Amino acid sequence: MQPRQETRSPILWRVQVRAESGLRSFGHMIDLSAGGCCIEVADKPPRIRSRILVRPDGLDGFAAQVQWVRGRQFGAAFDRPIYGPVLDHFVRKHAALAPYVSLDTLG
Numbered sequence: 636m637q638p639r640q641e642t643r644s645p646i647l648w649r650v651q652v653r654a655e656s657g658l659r660s661f662g663h664m665i666d667l668s669a670g671g672c673c674i675e676v677a678d679k680p681p682r683i684r685s686r687i688l689v690r691p692d693g694l695d696g697f698a699a700q701v702q703w704v705r706g707r708q709f710g711a712a713f714d715r716p717i718y719g720p721v722l723d724h725f726v727r728k729h730a731a732l733a734p735y736v737s738l739d740t741l742g
Contacts, residue, residue, distance in 0.1 A: 646729040
């Protein structure tokens with residue numbers, strides 16, 4: 636794993652994660668950059684280096700690879716970076732206004 640090249644912006648955006656096996660899990664994207672994101676899922680996260688499709692509410696999805704896993708959180712590197720103005724729009728629309736709260740407290 637290479638060190639992160641960009642700062643991630645805190646957000647809170649509901650996502651569906653589909654693994655190569657077809658298994659789906661749900662959770663929240665808690666930070667985002669052009670090249671990747673951090674997601675916390677309600678169930679078991681995908682394995683490191685596995686290929687996934689990250690589908691935020693309202694979008695088709697981003698192909699990615701899992702870079703790290705800690706508990707129910709994991710980092711994903713997108714296959715193609717998000718275009719700057721589009722990234723800015725996503726961050727403005729889904730900005731986390733309060734410090735991140737674990738899924739356990741979101742219900």
